[in-house]
Amino acid sequence: MAYQTYKDTKYRQLVLSDVIVIKELLTFRGSIDDTSLNQGACATNSLKLNTEVISLFADLDELIKKSLNKEQIKLLHYIAKDYSYYTIGKILEIPVKTVGSKFNTICLRIKQENDRQWRKATYINKLHLKTKSCSKCKDTLPATDEFFSVNSSSKDLLHSQCKKCKK
Structure with missing residues (x-):
């Protein structure tokens, strides 16, 4: 120590x-x-x-x-x-x-x-929890609406970019 x-x-x-x-x-x-x-x-x-x-x-x-x-x-x-x-x-x-x-x-x-x-x-x-990679920063994040915005046209219902990158 x-x-x-x-x-x-x-x-x-x-x-x-x-x-x-x-x-x-x-x-x-x-x-x-x-x-x-x-x-x-x-x-x-x-x-x-x-x-x-x-x-x-x-x-x-x-x-x-x-x-x-x-x-x-x-x-x-x-x-x-x-x-x-x-x-x-x-x-x-x-x-x-x-x-x-x-x-x-x-x-x-x-x-x-x-x-x-x-x-x-x-x-x-x-x-x-399931994960998803952000298409911009490439960070692997939990596939939740806390980290990704909701996108009803996407297969997993989440945007490809994380909320931090979308700002």
């Missing part, structure tokens, strides 16, 4: 289905991570983290890749570096008053993608 510091003990029982947890992890990340966001599992500098925290950050990176665009990732980069909302607004040339709301939206999107991935795994691996 890796050495555990006071800072990472507070994250021990945390999950990525809580927006507040996501917000704290993204903010805290800058003090422990000397890599850029979205480049794989976090590498730590002088702090040694336990495997659960490292795994949590790796999962967070995957959710970021699946749910955010380049502009949102750029904003996260500045938040992780502990820039003020004022400075971030000036750098990204967006109104300062919207930086906080954009960060909240980012955290919500990460949570929603986490929940989606959890349901996907549960439906396929535990409930053994």
